[in-house]
Amino acid sequence: MRKMTRNSFDAIIIGAGSVGCPMAYFLSLKDLKVLVLDSEHSQGQGQNKAAIGGVRATHSDPAKISLCLQSIDLFKNWESKYGTDIGWKGGGYCYPVYREKDEKLLKDLLPVQKSYGLEIDWLPPDEIERLIPGINPDGIRGGTYAPGDGQVSPLLSSAAFWKESKKRGAEFRFDERVIGLIIKSSRIKGVKTNKGTYFSDVIVNAAGAGAREIGLMADIDIPVVPNSHEAGITSPVEQFLDPLVVDIRPGEEGKTDNFYFGQNDLGQIIFCYSPSEPFIGKSRLETSEFMPIVSRRLIELLPRLKNTLVRRVWRGLYPMTPDGIIILDQVREASGFYLAVGMCGQGFMLGPGVARNITSLIINGKPEIDQEAFNSLSFYRDFYSKRSETLK
Numbered sequence: 001m002r003k004m005t006r007n008s009f010d011a012i013i014i015g016a017g018s019v020g021c022p023m024a025y026f027l028s029l030k031d032l033k034v035l036v037l038d039s040e041h042s043q044g045q046g047q048n049k050a051a052i053g054g055v056r057a058t059h060s061d062p063a064k065i066s067l068c069l070q071s072i073d074l075f076k077n078w079e080s081k082y083g084t085d086i087g088w089k090g091g092g093y094c095y096p097v098y099r100e101k102d103e104k105l106l107k108d109l110l111p112v113q114k115s116y117g118l119e120i121d122w123l124p125p126d127e128i129e130r131l132i133p134g135i136n137p138d139g140i141r142g143g144t145y146a147p148g149d150g151q152v153s154p155l156l157s158s159a160a161f162w163k164e165s166k167k168r169g170a171e172f173r174f175d176e177r178v179i180g181l182i183i184k185s186s187r188i189k190g191v192k193t194n195k196g197t198y199f200s201d202v203i204v205n206a207a208g209a210g211a212r213e214i215g216l217m218a219d220i221d222i223p224v225v226p227n228s229h230e231a232g233i234t235s236p237v238e239q240f241l242d243p244l245v246v247d248i249r250p251g252e253e254g255k256t257d258n259f260y261f262g263q264n265d266l267g268q269i270i271f272c273y274s275p276s277e278p279f280i281g282k283s284r285l286e287t288s289e290f291m292p293i294v295s296r297r298l299i300e301l302l303p304r305l306k307n308t309l310v311r312r313v314w315r316g317l318y319p320m321t322p323d324g325i326i327i328l329d330q331v332r333e334a335s336g337f338y339l340a341v342g343m344c345g346q347g348f349m350l351g352p353g354v355a356r357n358i359t360s361l362i363i364n365g366k367p368e369i370d371q372e373a374f375n376s377l378s379f380y381r382d383f384y385s386k387r388s389e390t391l392k
Ligand SMILES: Cc1cc2nc3c(=O)[nH]c(=O)nc-3n(C[C@H](O)[C@H](O)[C@H](O)COP(=O)(O)OP(=O)(O)OC[C@H]3O[C@@H](n4cnc5c(N)ncnc54)[C@H](O)[C@@H]3O)c2cc1C
Pocket: 014, 015, 016, 017, 018, 019, 020, 037, 038, 039, 040, 044, 045, 046, 047, 048, 049, 050, 051, 052, 053, 054, 055, 176, 177, 178, 179, 206, 207, 208, 209, 210, 211, 213, 214, 228, 229, 230, 231, 272, 314, 315, 316, 317, 318, 319, 340, 341, 342, 343, 344, 345, 346, 347, 348, 349, 350
């Protein structure tokens, strides 16, 4: 790609978040002149910092398994490569199981997960009790465990991607909102912000919960809506829990689907649940129902947490698609315009894998992962067809 004038770039990324930061890193590794624009004051300040930092390749969707395996490879080797601590804690993901139907569901997934390279197995009850010391043993049937999964700090890692990209010449402009796209003869040519105009033949929409607004600037309607979720974190306690734990049962209170938690590298317990009904909108005020529900579920599963001090709760936005699957594609109506959006509840763990594959699409015209799996993420798919994504 050619080098150009001061306001011209080889690639422009809209959004310096979970996807945009690693995207800047991978594109700048290819020696491209990269500009990243974000309306926030620094990198990672959108939904990136709302993530609890779980990174797993334990998925049911082949594309997500492959992308997350690539992400994990980068996260776990980052510190040895660049000497920067990003809060990586290996320890895997564990899905303890109490119901026959969940046992069947998770066991049925194992062959697919393994066929895409995921190291995962079914463990008997005593091994689950060893992995999660103090777990409620009543009725436990066993569970799955993927030892290669782990946790990373979203703030530390977005700062690390920012720093390494800048070293390679990437430019970041903060406090700058994209307000328009320049398209001529069905080709993308640039972006307008509240502060200026920038030109490029390659523009990546990585705007998270703002992705739909960016699409509308190109007259395309990207079906991404903000769906809010809450999380919380405790004071640190002595390390006792290696894996992140996901309980896929719905809550008895009738308002929650799965819930999950882990202990981060600093010893804090970090936790979340998925509400049964979507919570559409951009409000980020905490609700009064989150703590009573999640603490009951936590203490029922792991009674030893009952005296742990909760330090903070927060609410953030999942950029949701109708089928819960992400969108990675090139826009047919505006060539050179790429979509890396609709990350739902997994944009942090998917970020580096997504960035690697969009970079490959831009440079080589094809993704790194299996083309068929990648095609399933198309913007032009039927978002309302029934799709069997069993692990959300
Ligand atoms: C409570 C909670 C827990 C979560 N836990 C996890 C987890 O453990 N693991 C995981 O993988 N995911 C998790 N997620 C999901 C994850 O946070 C998101 O999927 C991810 O951050 C989305 O990444 P993104 O890059 O698409 O968006 P963002 O990180 O939000 O980045 C988009 C950026 O675009 C910018 N932007 C938007 N519009 C414009 C514009 N017009 N002009 C300029 N800039 C613009 C925004 O300011 C923002 O910085 C969690 C989410 C929540 C709410």
